[in-house]
Amino acid sequence: MNITVIGGTRGLGRWIAGFLKGEGFRVTITGRDRVAGENASRELGVEYCPDNVRAARDSDVVIISVPIENTLDVIREVAPNMRRGSLLVDVTSVKEEPARLMEELVPEGVDVLPTHPMFGPRIRSLAGQVVVLTPLRKSRWVERVVSFLKDRGARVLVTSPEKHDRMMSVVQVLTHFAYISIALTIRDLGVDVGESRRFASPIYNLMLDTIARIVSQNPYLAYSIQVYNRYGERVRRGFIGAVERLEDLLRRGEKDDFVRWMSFAAKCLDDVEASLGRSDKAIFALNKELDVLKDSVGREVGLKHIYSGNVHVGVLESVDPDFAVLRVGKRRVKLKVSNIRVLDKDELWDWKVKNLPRRSYDISAMFPEGCDPEIIRSVIEGLDGVVKASVIDIYKGDQIPLGMVSVTFRFEVIDRGVYEKVKGLLEGFGAIIR
Amino acid sequence: MNITVIGGTRGLGRWIAGFLKGEGFRVTITGRDRVAGENASRELGVEYCPDNVRAARDSDVVIISVPIENTLDVIREVAPNMRRGSLLVDVTSVKEEPARLMEELVPEGVDVLPTHPMFGPRIRSLAGQVVVLTPLRKSRWVERVVSFLKDRGARVLVTSPEKHDRMMSVVQVLTHFAYISIALTIRDLGVDVGESRRFASPIYNLMLDTIARIVSQNPYLAYSIQVYNRYGERVRRGFIGAVERLEDLLRRGEKDDFVRWMSFAAKCLDDVEASLGRSDKAIFALNKELDVLKDSVGREVGLKHIYSGNVHVGVLESVDPDFAVLRVGKRRVKLKVSNIRVLDKDELWDWKVKNLPRRSYDISAMFPEGCDPEIIRSVIEGLDGVVKASVIDIYKGDQIPLGMVSVTFRFEVIDRGVYEKVKGLLEGFGAIIR
Numbered sequence: 001m002n003i004t005v006i007g008g009t010r011g012l013g014r015w016i017a018g019f020l021k022g023e024g025f026r027v028t029i030t031g032r033d034r035v036a037g038e039n040a041s042r043e044l045g046v047e048y049c050p051d052n053v054r055a056a057r058d059s060d061v062v063i064i065s066v067p068i069e070n071t072l073d074v075i076r077e078v079a080p081n082m083r084r085g086s087l088l089v090d091v092t093s094v095k096e097e098p099a100r101l102m103e104e105l106v107p108e109g110v111d112v113l114p115t116h117p118m119f120g121p122r123i124r125s126l127a128g129q130v131v132v133l134t135p136l137r138k139s140r141w142v143e144r145v146v147s148f149l150k151d152r153g154a155r156v157l158v159t160s161p162e163k164h165d166r167m168m169s170v171v172q173v174l175t176h177f178a179y180i181s182i183a184l185t186i187r188d189l190g191v192d193v194g195e196s197r198r199f200a201s202p203i204y205n206l207m208l209d210t211i212a213r214i215v216s217q218n219p220y221l222a223y224s225i226q227v228y229n230r231y232g233e234r235v236r237r238g239f240i241g242a243v244e245r246l247e248d249l250l251r252r253g254e255k256d257d258f259v260r261w262m263s264f265a266a267k268c269l270d271d272v273e274a275s276l277g278r279s280d281k282a283i284f285a286l287n288k289e290l291d292v293l294k295d296s297v298g299r300e301v302g303l304k305h306i307y308s309g310n311v312h313v314g315v316l317e318s319v320d321p322d323f324a325v326l327r328v329g330k331r332r333v334k335l336k337v338s339n340i341r342v343l344d345k346d347e348l349w350d351w352k353v354k355n356l357p358r359r360s361y362d363i364s365a366m367f368p369e370g371c372d373p374e375i376i377r378s379v380i381e382g383l384d385g386v387v388k389a390s391v392i393d394i395y396k397g398d399q400i401p402l403g404m405v406s407v408t409f410r411f412e413v414i415d416r417g418v419y420e421k422v423k424g425l426l427e428g429f430g431a432i433i434r
Numbered sequence: 435m436n437i438t439v440i441g442g443t444r445g446l447g448r449w450i451a452g453f454l455k456g457e458g459f460r461v462t463i464t465g466r467d468r469v470a471g472e473n474a475s476r477e478l479g480v481e482y483c484p485d486n487v488r489a490a491r492d493s494d495v496v497i498i499s500v501p502i503e504n505t506l507d508v509i510r511e512v513a514p515n516m517r518r519g520s521l522l523v524d525v526t527s528v529k530e531e532p533a534r535l536m537e538e539l540v541p542e543g544v545d546v547l548p549t550h551p552m553f554g555p556r557i558r559s560l561a562g563q564v565v566v567l568t569p570l571r572k573s574r575w576v577e578r579v580v581s582f583l584k585d586r587g588a589r590v591l592v593t594s595p596e597k598h599d600r601m602m603s604v605v606q607v608l609t610h611f612a613y614i615s616i617a618l619t620i621r622d623l624g625v626d627v628g629e630s631r632r633f634a635s636p637i638y639n640l641m642l643d644t645i646a647r648i649v650s651q652n653p654y655l656a657y658s659i660q661v662y663n664r665y666g667e668r669v670r671r672g673f674i675g676a677v678e679r680l681e682d683l684l685r686r687g688e689k690d691d692f693v694r695w696m697s698f699a700a701k702c703l704d705d706v707e708a709s710l711g712r713s714d715k716a717i718f719a720l721n722k723e724l725d726v727l728k729d730s731v732g733r734e735v736g737l738k739h740i741y742s743g744n745v746h747v748g749v750l751e752s753v754d755p756d757f758a759v760l761r762v763g764k765r766r767v768k769l770k771v772s773n774i775r776v777l778d779k780d781e782l783w784d785w786k787v788k789n790l791p792r793r794s795y796d797i798s799a800m801f802p803e804g805c806d807p808e809i810i811r812s813v814i815e816g817l818d819g820v821v822k823a824s825v826i827d828i829y830k831g832d833q834i835p836l837g838m839v840s841v842t843f844r845f846e847v848i849d850r851g852v853y854e855k856v857k858g859l860l861e862g863f864g865a866i867i868r
């Protein structure tokens with residue numbers, strides 16, 4: 001299947017191209033900047049074509065991933081040139097206009113799927129990510145895309161373009177607008193945010209983190225989300241009204257009204273108790289991880305970088321709320337605590353099994369005749385540090401005393417010292433090592 | 435040591451009274467409502483005294499925990515009556531005025547410690563909680579309180595009343611004001627918040643949770659925080675200015691200015707990368723827990739209520755993002771996922787060891803003479819389901835074949851089936867059970 005990603009040289013489009021390539025599709029990217037396009041083509045191992053229309057004509061699926069303000073123009077250019085039986089997708093943050101225009105301009109026999117992936121190019125897999133689809137009609141293509149996404153763990157939501165845009169006027173327009181305003185205010189006041197964190201509860205820190213997350217987004221995308229959603233201005237006007245009324249109440253000292261309004265506002269929230277629980281748990285998880293790290297100083301730990309996926313295993317030399325210092329062999333590695341996750345015992349062991357060289361040992365021992373080599377093998381395999389164990393020989397005969405049997409086990413270990421542990425175990429049960 | 439908590443019948447004051455009682459102090463609470471006072475007195479096991487002045491005269495430490503608007507009056511009533519060598523503390527959310535007034539009115543030889551605990555009465559321990567102290571002078575009492583709090587795991591921050599109030603004008607005034615306004619807007623728009631969550635990324639859900647947390651606070655306290663912080667109005671004015679300027683830019687389509695302002699706003703944040711990391715990790719932890727639950731359907735799990743601390747152990751029958759249903763013996767228990775934490779394997783085992791009845795078994799077996807009973811014991815104790823094992827007898831003699839030794843182990847288990855596992859293990863190594 002040939003898939004073209006228009007605007008696949010950067011940002012989300014590039015992510016989509018790389019993802020689909022990894023899924024085994026033949027992918028072509030287009031983009032106005034030829035140098036960027038050829039670089040991306042080389043890095044992702046996909047085709048680059050400078051001509052949107054030419055690429056679209058040859059494709060089974062065309063995905064438009066360009067800035068919102070260019071989306072309608074690209075639809076006008078590409079939609080009429082789609083070939084029969086193909087699918088046209090856009091991934092813009094507003095859906096009403098693109099959906100309408102795509103439907104209007106595609107030839108008969110071409111399906112349309114307006115889409116809004118609720119994630120950015122920083123994610124590493126689709127698992128757990130929300131994808132909103134707003135098809136105007138059912139089609140075989142829509143069904144295929146839904147199954148494809150669900151199979152990869154995405155949470156797929158099918159709705160109408162209008163409902164999508166109304167929801168986004170709150171989910172995105174309102175929250176972005178309010179959070180950017182908070183950050184602007186803090187900046188204007190000249191407050192040292194780092195210092196303010198020391199004064200505050202963990203939940204304030206989590207609030208600041210969510211504000212930072214919004215404000216550090218691509219500002220061009222943030223702008224487009226504000227101005228291209230046709231409910232956006234109404235929502236912002238509503239917010240400004242709320243802010244002004246609230247300030248008015250406070251200035252006039254209308255305590256009872258303030259209290260009534262705040263209780264009224266709280267009623268809009270769906271399940272406050274669940275919100276408290278979830279945010280408490282999020283805080284708990286972050287604190288617990290730091291506690292685990294503090295308790296692990298001087299011991300071996302595995303730290304996984306949450307974005308690159310790289311794992312660093314070594315002895316933890318020191319840790320503070322910002323940095324962990326690890327000794328890996330002769331190197332010293334300094335890692336930002338916010339970017340790493342501590343592997344649990346099983347994860348660390350799995351990593352070692354996959355990544356460290358193993359040594360294989362054989363050990364022969366004499367046991368009473370009635371023994372069960374399989375049970376002994378499973379005890380050996382259950383020892384900390386043994387990757388696997390097998391029975392390779394069972395011998396009874398001349399060189400073995402009467403009533404005894406000699407069993408030879410082969411086992412693989414990562415740390416050298418484990419051989420002595422296995423030997424000690426067998427001897428402990430009275431076996432005679434040969 | 436006698437400690438009086440003025441306003442100890444409700445809210446944070448009540449929490450403080452219960453906490454100090456648990457720490458072994460003699461605690462008296464006061465409060466205007468005699469019925470509430472006597473109820474709290476009975477429930478907490480502390481004294482109740484309806485007269486603030488009388489209680490204060492008899493105390494080594496007096497803690498004023500009343501609404502902000504009453505704090506200054508209570509200080510005027512109590513401070514002049516403190517006895518020599520005692521300590522006067524208040525726990526109000528603003529610090530400049532109370533600090534000044536307490537210092538002015540206490541007799542010589544009385545120490546003053548203006549305090550702001552950055553937590554509410556929902557917490558279960560001081561560990562990890564922030565307590566801001568704003569003493570105007572050093573004193574032996576201040577040192578004692580700092581050590582007391584630190585010993586219990588609190589994060590103690592000592593600063594000036596002015597700096598505290600300036601920081602709180604951002605940490606509390608600004609964030610509360612903005613979040614209440616967001617909630618009011620959502621309410622005015624008539625958006626179904628529960629439905630909007632389905633449309634959104636996990637981070638939006640975490641944002642909503644932090645908004646819910648702020649908006650569901652005590653509205654009287656929220657009001658007081660807005661109006662009694664003397665920097666509050668300036669901060670709110672700044673926010674309103676930011677909101678209006680931002681809307682103005684958007685309405686005029688000033689994209690470049692918007693982008694410049696947003697980038698400017700982002701610069702106020704201390705470490706965006708760390709913010710992204712922490713919020714990603716918080717999300718990861720919440721998602722991972724749900725995944726663990728989903729993978730555990732049909733199996734035994736331990737679920738701990740995050741507020742009550744109660745643990746429910748049983749077979750997980752079903753789970754969705756809202757509820758988990760557990761079969762505990764013959765009962766079916768339905769628990770809110772947001773309020774529970776899944777115990778890990780070690781925690782579950784520790785809970786069982788503490789809470790379930792144990793059975794004790796003895797087993798005697800003959801091993802080759804060269805065996806080491808201690809090693810065998812440690813293997814038995816390491817088996818899943820064995821609480822502890824000991825060697826209670828070692829016998830060599832008439833009834834035992836030459837070259838053999840009989841060892842008797844005693845071990846405690848929780849599940850009945852474990853005896854067979856131990857027997858199988860020993861037989862597997864060729865031992866003969868007697």
